[in-house]
Amino acid sequence: MDHQIILNKVVQCGLVPLFTHHDLELAKSVLDAAYDSGIRVFEYTNRHNNAFEVFKSLKIYAEKYPDLMLGIGTIFEVSDAKRFQNAGADFIISPAMVTDVAEFCQSRGIFYVPGCATVTEVYLGKKMGSSLIKIFPGNVLGPAFIKAVLSVIPDIKLMATGGVEPNEDNLKNWFKSGIHCVGMGSQLFDVKALEKGDFSGLKTNIEKSLSIIQNLRK
Numbered sequence: 001m002d003h004q005i006i007l008n009k010v011v012q013c014g015l016v017p018l019f020t021h022h023d024l025e026l027a028k029s030v031l032d033a034a035y036d037s038g039i040r041v042f043e044y045t046n047r048h049n050n051a052f053e054v055f056k057s058l059k060i061y062a063e064k065y066p067d068l069m070l071g072i073g074t075i076f077e078v079s080d081a082k083r084f085q086n087a088g089a090d091f092i093i094s095p096a097m098v099t100d101v102a103e104f105c106q107s108r109g110i111f112y113v114p115g116c117a118t119v120t121e122v123y124l125g126k127k128m129g130s131s132l133i134k135i136f137p138g139n140v141l142g143p144a145f146i147k148a149v150l151s152v153i154p155d156i157k158l159m160a161t162g163g164v165e166p167n168e169d170n171l172k173n174w175f176k177s178g179i180h181c182v183g184m185g186s187q188l189f190d191v192k193a194l195e196k197g198d199f200s201g202l203k204t205n206i207e208k209s210l211s212i213i214q215n216l217r218k
Contacts, residue, residue, distance in 0.1 A: 006111045013210075017034050017042055018185035018188075019189055020044060020046075027054055031062060033199040034202070034206060037203045043071050055087055059089070070089070075092050090111070091110070102130065132181075134158075137163065176216075
């Protein structure tokens, strides 16, 4: 998929859920709930021994949503990037600035989002072809870091992950800093409730967050 199309959709959505679970059926239900709540960009994270098997099946399942982009996160190795690309990942995200993964993605035309925690890393990520940079860990760096980065690299798009909460005060601080989108994981997903089949809280959190982001952008 064209990189600009992916970037536009990520920025337009404003929120990328970050989810992982070893149970495929639960992952399918979470994906359904997220889509029904308005999500069009979804990150499944590579944090379980069977993550590849779950993602591969989830990607096939997600074909019923032609306008949904499903990517893979927590990628540190080129070998994993290759596997998940072959499984149909629309984009690849790392928690760090992994240069060999960046080079691989650049050579294959894959939309790659590195995780960066310094201005040097953000600049390197941009130089290696990434149009979107993940600021991580957000709870350590904070919105002030976003402002600082954009003051010297104003033409890069940034996504904050870690320390982002589904409430107005927190989201306002991030988006006022100039952030283009946010990633939310544990703050968005109550895993125990999901395992009991209760998806109402997830839908509420997503719908509330998307509404807040939309209003902040007015």
